[in-house]
Amino acid sequence: MSPEQVTFGRTTLPDRQVEVLRRAVRLEWLTIGFLAVTVFLVFLVLGNSQAMKAAWIEDLLSFIPPLAFLIAIRVNRKSPTLQHPYGYHRSVGVGHLVAAVALTTMGTYLIVDSAIGLFSGEHPTIGTIELFGASIWLGWLMIGVMALTAVPPVLLGRAKIRLARELHNKVLYADADMNKADWMTAVGSMVGVTGIGLGIWWLDAAAALFIASSILRDGLKNLRAAIVDLMDARATTFDDAEPHPLAAEVDAYLASLPWVSAAGSRARDEGHVFHIEAYVVPTSDDELTLDRLEAARAGCVDLDWKVQDIVIVPVRELPEVVPVTPAADGSR
Known part of the structure; x- marks a missing residue:
């Protein structure tokens, strides 16, 4: 095989x-x-x-x-x-x-x-x-x-x-x-x-x-x-010792994009892979394009093989249940 x-x-x-x-x-x-x-x-x-x-x-x-x-x-x-x-x-x-x-x-x-x-x-x-x-x-x-x-x-x-x-x-x-x-x-x-x-x-x-x-x-x-x-609790490491760092890596990557002012995600463990709902706050409506969303999703998938089932949702402000990761330059 x-x-x-x-x-x-x-x-x-x-x-x-x-x-x-x-x-x-x-x-x-x-x-x-x-x-x-x-x-x-x-x-x-x-x-x-x-x-x-x-x-x-x-x-x-x-x-x-x-x-x-x-x-x-x-x-x-x-x-x-x-x-x-x-x-x-x-x-x-x-x-x-x-x-x-x-x-x-x-x-x-x-x-x-x-x-x-x-x-x-x-x-x-x-x-x-x-x-x-x-x-x-x-x-x-x-x-x-x-x-x-x-x-x-x-x-x-x-x-x-x-x-x-x-x-x-x-x-x-x-x-x-x-x-x-x-x-x-x-x-x-x-x-x-x-x-x-x-x-x-x-x-x-x-x-x-x-x-x-x-x-x-x-x-x-x-x-x-x-x-x-x-019960869809926050994804943890394979031994349940601590929260899995991959969600934070996704947030940090998205927040580093020049057109994103803040990012946060919810990750649940599906067995071997994660299902991730990532939320991004664009710096302005004009900065938000389909090409940029597709590129951002591809960049997240490239981070780890477990991140192939991910959706990126543009929002005006992050939901309360997700941690806030500000943009790299500190802009909001």
Whole structure:
């Protein structure tokens, strides 16, 4: 596939983003393959440990973000239609919301389930199995499996974060954030299994509570971010840490034009790209021409590949809800 054919709706991706997208897709398929092996291995050694049960369920939930990402990038390549004039970019936000709801729901369930086990005083046991003619405590296999599966997700998560920044993809970032924290789940489950082996029965339920709390925290964090984006809040960076600087760059560019006395814009996050409504106050009615508006729009699009869906509206004064960026010479 040539770079010219890779688009998000009508937004043609630059060569750099095309390569980043391909790498992200490969990483997500690699993640799915790794998770399939992990889920199978953990299921084989599950036993009666609540911590292992919570870790296994988290591994199952970990399928949701990569699948949501792969589905979303296929859907949002569709061109806008009369029914969907803004395109299908919101598929990223929908995927983000679905993943967040699943995490929140299962995290809540596991907290309740683990708390019941803890306060009811359940004493889980771990037996032995015959392996290669020898009797082996199953707990050693549990610890071994969790140790083997702890490191790869962390490495995958770190790689995905860099790609999420360049693609401005919050589903990919949510997946990366979960992967980075997977080592805590592995350590927690190993602590729980060790507690059972040492006769500290409550340590298993406590570890399960820790894992469940981690799942719920991820779910609530992503649920808030997904809802805020779908409600057309001010566009933020891929990690929701701060307002995205691109809107200010658009305002500064428009305000620098000689025929503009002030500029301001509203930017909302559509998934990968922004929909921007930019308002400009011309220095005089005579300065306002169609050619200048078209040139201004083209200049904004050239600032960043995410700014292809932008409208420029000439007004006598800026709306109250947009920040004012005066012209470069200070004229108003």
